[in-house]
Amino acid sequence: xxLDFLLFLRSGGFKVSLHDWLSxxxxxxxxxxxxxxxGFFVLCRALLVKSxxxxxxxxxxxxxxxxxxxxxxxRRELEELLHHPELAEEIFNAYAEQKxxxxxxxxxxxxxxxxxxxxxxxxxxGTDGSAPVAANPNGSRGAMPGPGNGGQMQGAxxxxxxxxxxxxxxxxxxxxxxxxxxxxxxAFRMLRELSRKLNTQEEELDIMGTINSTCKQGGILxxxxxxxxxxxxxxxVLIDSGGSMRPFEQICSLxxxxxxxxxxxxxxxxxxxxxxxxxxxxxxxxxDTEEVIKTxxxxxxxxxxxxxxxVGDADMAIxxxxxxxYNPYRSNARPDxxxxxxxxxEKYEHSIWLHPQERDDNPMWMxxxxxEIEKVFPMFRLSIEGLKEGMYKLMRAN
Amino acid sequence: xxEQVYQFKxxxxxxxxxxxxxxxxIAVGMKKPLLVKGEPGTGKTALAEAIAAALGKKLIIWSIxxxxxxxxxxxxxxxxxxxxxxxxxxxxxDDVKNYIKLGKIGEAFTSDEQCVLLIDEIDKADLExxxxxLWELDRMExxxxxxxxxxxxxxxxxxxxxxxxxxxxxxxxxRRCAFHFIEFPNKELMAEIIRAHYPDIExxxxxxxxDAFFHVRExxxxxxxxxxxxxxxxxxxxxxxxxxxDRLRQDLPxxxxxxxxxxDLETAKNSFRGLR
Numbered sequence: 001x002x003l004d005f006l007l008f009l010r011s012g013g014f015k016v017s018l019h020d021w022l023s024x025x026x027x028x029x030x031x032x033x034x035x036x037x038x039g040f041f042v043l044c045r046a047l048l049v050k051s052x053x054x055x056x057x058x059x060x061x062x063x064x065x066x067x068x069x070x071x072x073x074x075r076r077e078l079e080e081l082l083h084h085p086e087l088a089e090e091i092f093n094a095y096a097e098q099k100x101x102x103x104x105x106x107x108x109x110x111x112x113x114x115x116x117x118x119x120x121x122x123x124x125x126g127t128d129g130s131a132p133v134a135a136n137p138n139g140s141r142g143a144m145p146g147p148g149n150g151g152q153m154q155g156a157x158x159x160x161x162x163x164x165x166x167x168x169x170x171x172x173x174x175x176x177x178x179x180x181x182x183x184x185x186x187a188f189r190m191l192r193e194l195s196r197k198l199n200t201q202e203e204e205l206d207i208m209g210t211i212n213s214t215c216k217q218g219g220i221l222x223x224x225x226x227x228x229x230x231x232x233x234x235x236x237v238l239i240d241s242g243g244s245m246r247p248f249e250q251i252c253s254l255x256x257x258x259x260x261x262x263x264x265x266x267x268x269x270x271x272x273x274x275x276x277x278x279x280x281x282x283x284x285x286x287x288d289t290e291e292v293i294k295t296x297x298x299x300x301x302x303x304x305x306x307x308x309x310x311v312g313d314a315d316m317a318i319x320x321x322x323x324x325x326y327n328p329y330r331s332n333a334r335p336d337x338x339x340x341x342x343x344x345x346e347k348y349e350h351s352i353w354l355h356p357q358e359r360d361d362n363p364m365w366m367x368x369x370x371x372e373i374e375k376v377f378p379m380f381r382l383s384i385e386g387l388k389e390g391m392y393k394l395m396r397a398n
Numbered sequence: 399x400x401e402q403v404y405q406f407k408x409x410x411x412x413x414x415x416x417x418x419x420x421x422x423x424i425a426v427g428m429k430k431p432l433l434v435k436g437e438p439g440t441g442k443t444a445l446a447e448a449i450a451a452a453l454g455k456k457l458i459i460w461s462i463x464x465x466x467x468x469x470x471x472x473x474x475x476x477x478x479x480x481x482x483x484x485x486x487x488x489x490x491x492d493d494v495k496n497y498i499k500l501g502k503i504g505e506a507f508t509s510d511e512q513c514v515l516l517i518d519e520i521d522k523a524d525l526e527x528x529x530x531x532l533w534e535l536d537r538m539e540x541x542x543x544x545x546x547x548x549x550x551x552x553x554x555x556x557x558x559x560x561x562x563x564x565x566x567x568x569x570x571x572x573r574r575c576a577f578h579f580i581e582f583p584n585k586e587l588m589a590e591i592i593r594a595h596y597p598d599i600e601x602x603x604x605x606x607x608x609d610a611f612f613h614v615r616e617x618x619x620x621x622x623x624x625x626x627x628x629x630x631x632x633x634x635x636x637x638x639x640x641x642x643x644d645r646l647r648q649d650l651p652x653x654x655x656x657x658x659x660x661x662d663l664e665t666a667k668n669s670f671r672g673l674r
Contacts, residue, residue: 017573020573021574026428027424027428028425030428032420032423032424032427032428034420038416039420041415042416042420042421042424043420043424045417045576045577046421046424046425046575046576046577047428047430047576049577050569050573050575050577051435051567051572052574052579054433055579082470094671113673121572211477211478211481214481215481219481219484219485260523285514306611337620
């Protein structure tokens with residue numbers, strides 16, 4: 001039943017497991033959809049959708065699939081069948097052969113249900129809707145040319161449920177949109193590697209150990225201590241603070257804030273660079289030339305177990321990235337941008353690049369530098385989903 | 399069909415939209431835990447209370463904190479107490495059962511009547527927490543190794559789980575639940591909710607309050623938008639204070655009941671300055 005709809009949902013990127021699907025079929029057998037499109041919609045939503053982030057996708061797909069079904073067209077279809085009993089008989093013959101169904105009783109049940117739809121919105125709200133199902137469970141399956149009679153949704157301005165769904169109220173919850181601080185912090189929580197093997201003098205009471213050894217000593221209190229479990233991860237973040245990043249200032253400061261707030265790391269280092277990585281990086285987002293650190297120094301002194309996150313739009317002039325000869329202030333002995341990036345990549349096995357802008361499917365439309373940098377670092381969009389994937393990547397060896 | 403379908407229709411105090419009602423009934427009928435999400439203050443917890451009240455069942459609330467472990471809901475073995483008792487030679491030390499204390503899930507499972515079990519704010523706990531409860535909620539039973547007993551639910555409870563979406567719940571857990579996202583009520587539903595809570599409120603005040611409330615929600619740039627529960631508090635405060643309510647939207651008296659964050663109060667104040 002509705003197997004096409006399942007396949008349609010899955011092909012639309014909405015993950016429905018077989019288990020969910022079987023529960024849906026089970027729910028329909030029990031008549032929870034109440035023979036209305038709206039009931040069917042709610043039933044599907046309750047059983048198939050698992051998160052508010054999927055609601056929008058689901059509503060969109062549901063709308064796509066059922067948008068041509070209106071209560072009017074269904075009623076017309078059914079009325080035609082009522083006026084041409086021989087046609088109906090032909091269609092339902094297979095059912096009639098299989099099961100002992102009394103066509104007269106079926107027809108009565110069908111008429112009763114049609115009457116119920118004509119009553120309008122009321123037939124959806126509770127017990128009434130299920131009555132015909134309970135009265136004649138066989139009939140409910142026999143009379144199923146479509147998903148049921150479309151009802152009107154209350155408070156939707158008289159629009160049928162399917163068309164009201166076209167409004168897509170849950171768009172804001174989609175995970176591929178950009179983020180808030182709390183969600184940032186939650187993503188950073190994934191960067192966790194708890195360990196008791198840290199260089200620290202601190203100790204905390206080992207409750208289970210104390211109880212165990214106390215019991216072994218026959219009840220004489222024997223206190224055991226242990227070093228606390230802490231996150232042993234170290235993180236270095238390099239943020240592009242160049243002019244092309246101006247539109248993304250807000251999201252970068254949000255990222256910065258949440259990094260500090262979620263600071264459960266053993267060490268967190270944040271540096272800034274201007275447009276492209278050069279021989280120095282800055283300690284301050286204002287790119288103050290007083291507060292600089294040599295990029296070389298970082299590579300030599302900061303150990304390779306740091307997780308490194310680059311944040312930037314990766315949109316730079318290609319000569320900045322690839323060739324130094326265009327820049328009169330730099331001698332040719334200095335490495336160009338891409339070389340710096342490659343050196344970072346070589347040293348820090350766990351490194352990713354986060355980019356804030358929308359990404360085009362076609363690489364032709366992205367800046368050339370973006371494509372080049374993508375060859376060096378795994379790139380993720382600065383959205384909830386992208387950040388999570390990025391964190392996931394950081395936790396695993398590449 | 400022997401079982402009752404569509405049992406729940408809301409209560410006098412809890413106004414419910416049709417979608418949610420249907421979802422609740424689906425979850426109850428199919429014996430799946432109902433996972434409710436939504437903005438804070440949209441009545442997720444109140445839903446469980448309403449279900450319990452409407453179906454005339456006992457409500458058992460297990461509210462989850464960041465330190466809660468799955469085990470706490472099942473049972474606890476008070477080993478320290480037993481140790482002390484054994485040192486002092488108290489009676490009953492030889493029986494482990496005396497030191498097993500059932501948690502909220504255990505309580506719901508052993509209840510003689512079917513009850514409603516509310517697992518409140520499941521996302522507060524550790525990430526692994528929901529996974530640890532999979533088996534117990536699926537099979538409605540758990541095993542106590544200390545006493546070699548299996549506690550099986552006499553009457554499987556109706557399980558309602560609320561979440562504020564602070565943490566993602568694991569897929570395996572979600573698969574077993576029916577899901578509903580409580581939307582923020584629109585003006586009509588909000589009016590109905592207010593009337594349900596304050597039956598003798600004047601119609602004019604309802605309009606005023608809703609007008610002001612949605613104005614605040616929509617036109618101020620707020621960090622934390624006020625929700626239904628804050629609105630209800632605000633109405634109580636307004637009624638108690640006896641302040642004039644004819645210029646609510648302009649004056650916003652007692653706004654501290656609606657806006658809780660310093661920045662938001664600041665935003666509201668600035669907007670007044672701009673108006674005057």
